[in-house]
Amino acid sequence: xxxxxxxxxxxxxxxxxxxxxxxxxxxxxxxxxxxxxxxxxxxxxxxxxxxxxxxxxxxxxxxxxxxxxxxxxxxxxxxxxxxxxxxxxxxxxxxxxxxxxxxxxxxxxxxxxxxxxx
Amino acid sequence: xxxxxxxxxxxxxxxxxxxxxxxxxxxxxxxxxxxxxxxxxxxxxxxxxxxxxxxxxxxxxxxxxxxxxxxxxxxxxxxxxxxxxxxxxxxxxxxxxxxxxxxxxxxxxxxxxxxxx
Numbered sequence: 405x406x407x408x409x410x411x412x413x414x415x416x417x418x419x420x421x422x423x424x425x426x427x428x429x430x431x432x433x434x435x436x437x438x439x440x441x442x443x444x445x446x447x448x449x450x451x452x453x454x455x456x457x458x459x460x461x462x463x464x465x466x467x468x469x470x471x472x473x474x475x476x477x478x479x480x481x482x483x484x485x486x487x488x489x490x491x492x493x494x495x496x497x498x499x500x501x502x503x504x505x506x507x508x509x510x511x512x513x514x515x516x517x518x519x520x521x522x
Numbered sequence: 523x524x525x526x527x528x529x530x531x532x533x534x535x536x537x538x539x540x541x542x543x544x545x546x547x548x549x550x551x552x553x554x555x556x557x558x559x560x561x562x563x564x565x566x567x568x569x570x571x572x573x574x575x576x577x578x579x580x581x582x583x584x585x586x587x588x589x590x591x592x593x594x595x596x597x598x599x600x601x602x603x604x605x606x607x608x609x610x611x612x613x614x615x616x617x618x619x620x621x622x623x624x625x626x627x628x629x630x631x632x633x634x635x636x637x638x639x
Contacts, residue, residue: 436624447613447629448567455624495565501625510557511617511627513567 406432406502410514417488417521425483425517427498433478434500438511439471442495454481488521495519524549526616528630535604536638542589543599543633545614551575555617556590556597561632562610570612573597604637611635 407430417423427437435456440448452473453461460473470492472484481500485492495518499511525548535541547556558570573581573590580588585605589598601608614630 438627442565445632445634447631450627453624453626497565497567499567499627510555510569510572512569513559516565516567518565 406430406500406512408434408498408500408512408514410498410517412517413515414518415520417519419489419521420487422484422486423488423519425485425496425498425519427481427483427500427514429479429500429502429512432500432502434481434502435478437475437481437498437500439473439481439483440497440499442497442516444495448497451483456481485519488519490521493519493521524551524616524618524628526614526628526630528612528614528633530633531631532634532636534636534638535601537606538603540600540602541604541635543601543612543614543635545597545599545630547595547597547614547616549595549616549618551618553619556588557615557617557627558586558588558597558599559613559615559629560608560610561613562607567613571599601635606637606639609635609637 409428411426437454439451451466454473454475456475462468475481497516498514527546554575556573560568560570571583571586585602587600611632613632616628
């Protein structure tokens with residue numbers, strides 16, 4: 405199946421600094437990528453939809469100035485957590501939609517990034 | 523708004539036996555897709571099986587099969603001959619196409635499955 409690579413897999417940063425997470429589709433072009441946040445033992449919560457060449461679409465309650473998304477190419481989307489605080493500590497997952505057999509589409513997920521803000 | 527409900531937070535099953543995970547959803551859409559994803563301890567999300575709403579035939583993938591009841595808005599996952607490697611969190615997901623041309627996925631709260639030796 406299609407491969408989505410997310411980097412880094414884990415990061416520790418100091419409060420007040422910014423952290424960038426990359427999401428790459430390795431063997432297909434992704435016009436749309438999705439960024440999720442997952443709290444321990446909870447489900448995936450969609451944060452935003454990243455659209456190549458245009459602004460991201462944020463879900464209600466997600467601060468777009470806090471979570472900057474850039475989708476500059478068909479294979480790369482980045483999520484930057486600006487001025488991170490301990491409450492931003494979480495597991496962040498990206499996914500990209502790739503065409504599959506019969507024209508159906510499914511989402512492939514990156515490995516996730518565990519962010520810890522100290 | 524669409525919702526996905528998984529009423530079983532945790533389940534366990536003996537190795538080699540069969541287990542069924544429940545999922546119900548609520549939507550007024552007619553065109554959508556349903557998925558089961560597996561998230562093992564590594565946290566990598568892995569697609570287990572998918573079902574197109576317009577197909578009446580239940581999807582199967584080796585030991586995994588679904589019971590799709592469209593009228594009842596039910597989408598359960600059956601795992602046969604359970605293996606230790608099936609131990610994971612399982613998420614039911616609903617996907618619908620949007621007018622903008624993109625898609626939206628909505629995930630259930632998950633069922634933690636433990637396969638016992």
